[in-house]
Amino acid sequence: MKKTGWLIYNKESSKINEGFITWFIEEATKLNIDLRLLLKEDLSYGVLNHRLFILHKGVTLEKPNFVISRNNDPLLSKQLEDLQIKVYNSAFTSDICNHKGKTHQFLANKDIPMLDTLFINRDEFEPNYLPFPYPVVVKDVTGRGGNEVFTASSVEELRTLLWKVQAKELIIQRMGDVPGRDVRVFVVGKTIIAAILRYSDNDFRANFSLGGKARLYELSSEQQALVHKIIDQFDDEFGFVGIDFLFAKDGSFIFNEIEDVAGSRTLYAHSNVNIVKLYLEYILKSLE
Template sequence: MKPNGWIIYNGNLPGSKFIDYAEMIQEAAAKQGSDMKIYKNNALLSLLATDQLGIVQLDKAELPDFVVFADKDIYLARQLELIGIPVFNSSKAIEISDDKIASYQFLASKNIPMPKTIIAPKIFTTGKVDYKLVEKAVEQLGLPLIIKEAFGSFGEQVYLLHSLEEVIAKIEVIQSRPYLFQQFIPSSYGKDLRLQVVGNQVVAAMERTNTNDFRANVTSGGTMKKYTPTKEEATLAITATKAIGADFAGVDLLIGPDNKCLVCEINSNAHIRNLLDCTGINAADFIIVHILEVLS
């Protein structure tokens, strides 16, 4: 008998893309004979006490054999793991992926090609911008440069800045939040590659292009077309996914000088509808097969 599971997505976010991902996973599981129920994260409460560690459910259903966690609520994901339920991706992988600073630290520790990056010192309030700090970052990275907030999705909270004055002005706005400075890769302006990794393979890929924005994200106006990655590009994406401990991920690659790719981001909860529309390949089928193989 195949194991049965839950799919958890964020119940507070607007739009249909989050439930759409959950339904794609549910349909893929049904093809494999595995029954999966869809839950909003706010329908599950984590209960902690001296002699209790559990999940309070609104419908009091039996706990699952495994969970596909299509959200960033790492506290709930960790709670499920603590009571012995396998979670895909793991709470640790989701936590690293969600934090761009942590992601780049793990990539750098594994010598994975990435843009040169400087982490801004953590502060807990706002104040006068440290001009020496900004000048040192510009000296190391040059202009224009990228500033990225540690937390953000769909290409948002990423800024291309062309002058010292622009950099300082942006820092004055975001300085209370964690952020980083990053080398701008002009050869990848408005273009990147999205490779969907599942286990030890790239199951689908697309090239994204935006003629009006330095970000290639489709949500920023980019267009997409099916892409066949080179062996080197596929290996890079798989290695990056493993570096953060994920079972599957959408890996964004920048096109560096001489067409050598650099890892831009690793998305542990990458939406796969655009990938299906672009390539005709449903990554959900591969994700479910991989999970069932891991559990067997």
């Protein structure tokens, strides 16, 4: 029996990811899935007559078997789940992984190496009381793609920076041992699919979208074990994510963040992995 699904993007992201969306639709067709693109701007949802609802262009659609949410909106994902629709990634994953503070808070105390991290509200923070030395990295908790990431080398620089940034919720982290290099591990369900080393000679950020370079990276057994330890903390919540790591001086991994709406341009450019097919096959299997 043919499965039905919604692929949700906002309008801006749908234009940027037109090729990726086409890839999704084509692979879905091969797998006998009726996958329909819905724009977030066309959806309305909430409570009506004491009951949860969701409308598309003002009309109630037949519920799909699943939703792939390529939109950072935990509230929408939770609405869909409460309407008994399976969502990938789950609302829990979306809530935790789209907030860098929540991600670190959730994974702390679980023997997962991570940078010293301070959770702050810009308007309620005194820079004189930083509990670790400079230099530091300042991040918008909801930033993506290396955007809204800054450095400060002194309390004066930090104070000035906090006046300039727009976001109120931030994390401040001790600068990593090896700036400009990180590894993204692509995960579908509980399976490690591939890893990509991203590096930059000109920037402390290694993001491919900011001009960094990339190549396939072979994980050691210790690194694989750390990835699986993180995966296990989320039970069966992952559909498709990217888990990012920095390097310690000894070459071991330091957890950095989890990308809920993971981009895969580097994987496409440097491998023959059909990540969309693998993702859709995982969804079909999990729906059985």
